[in-house]
Amino acid sequence: xxxxQAKKILKKAIPEYFYHLSVEPLIRDIxxxxxxxNTIDYLLLPPKYxxxxxxxxxLFEIIKQLQNEKPLQYILGKAQFLNFELKINENVLIPxxxxxxxxxxxxxxxxxxxxxxxxxxDIGTGTGCIALAMKxxxxxxxxxxxxxxxxxxxxxxxxxxxxxxxxxxxxxDILNTDLSKFKxxxxxxxxxxxxxxxxxxxxxxxxxxxxxxALFVFDEDPIIFYKKIINDFFKSPDARFAFFEINxxxxxxxxxxxxxxxxxSYFFEKDFNNKTRYLAIDLLDK
Ligand SMILES: C[S@@+](CC[C@H](N)C(=O)[O-])C[C@H]1O[C@@H](n2cnc3c(N)ncnc32)[C@H](O)[C@@H]1O
Numbered sequence: 572x573x574x575x576q577a578k579k580i581l582k583k584a585i586p587e588y589f590y591h592l593s594v595e596p597l598i599r600d601i602x603x604x605x606x607x608x609n610t611i612d613y614l615l616l617p618p619k620y621x622x623x624x625x626x627x628x629x630l631f632e633i634i635k636q637l638q639n640e641k642p643l644q645y646i647l648g649k650a651q652f653l654n655f656e657l658k659i660n661e662n663v664l665i666p667x668x669x670x671x672x673x674x675x676x677x678x679x680x681x682x683x684x685x686x687x688x689x690x691x692x693d694i695g696t697g698t699g700c701i702a703l704a705m706k707x708x709x710x711x712x713x714x715x716x717x718x719x720x721x722x723x724x725x726x727x728x729x730x731x732x733x734x735x736x737x738x739x740x741x742x743x744d745i746l747n748t749d750l751s752k753f754k755x756x757x758x759x760x761x762x763x764x765x766x767x768x769x770x771x772x773x774x775x776x777x778x779x780x781x782x783x784x785a786l787f788v789f790d791e792d793p794i795i796f797y798k799k800i801i802n803d804f805f806k807s808p809d810a811r812f813a814f815f816e817i818n819x820x821x822x823x824x825x826x827x828x829x830x831x832x833x834x835x836s837y838f839f840e841k842d843f844n845n846k847t848r849y850l851a852i853d854l855l856d857k
Contacts, residue, residue: 699727
């Protein structure tokens, strides 16, 4: 089988939910992975390049996984987040473009206030994507990443080392830890926020492959993580800013919860799909 034929077979095998993306870069990512070459070498490869048996086997293995709706990031073991190519596996959530926007919201707000963070805590760090972006942007701040999953902590540590970023990672259940002990001034979180009642709307490539502990919360208390983090935030002596990614359908219940606190300034912001996706809290007047 030559490269031209391999590309043709792959094109047919790429499932429909990828069609909103251009198929060509996906094919490029798969072929460079199989042949273990970089993008320039891929571009220079003649269509008549003959794949060896090992490469053909790898190609069919990937096609099988794609047809099982396994996300490409898990197949290739890597995911892009801002300027980081992160190592990833099925134990952690695939970082989303919405979370890249959360990073933008954090930086824009801190810049607007000319605020230099001292200690930033990222709750539910997963691949470490938010923590890495923070340390990259604020090299003089201490950055801490926390996750309940030991596999997530392992990956996050690997990703931080890859980019030479010094971040302290802790495996902890934040529902049973007093976060104020970390003496942070900025706290950021993209916690699990999908309700079980939303499960039917979730595509199989997400529902069947991504870790449910990273995605779902119990319907009985959908903002359990926000309540715990915000309570600890108010207890923390140095706390100044909190930033969250939220489930748009929890906007009202979060607003109700925040009405328990006086003298805070907060706002919600929409994502690129015009859905209320972010919450920012500033304790300027604490
Ligand atoms: C929605 S994912 C976010 C991952 C990553 N920050 C991102 O934005 O891609 C939520 C993360 O919270 C972690 N998590 C769930 N329950 C937790 C708990 N009780 N304590 C600490 N982390 C928890 C999950 O393991 C998962 O990595």
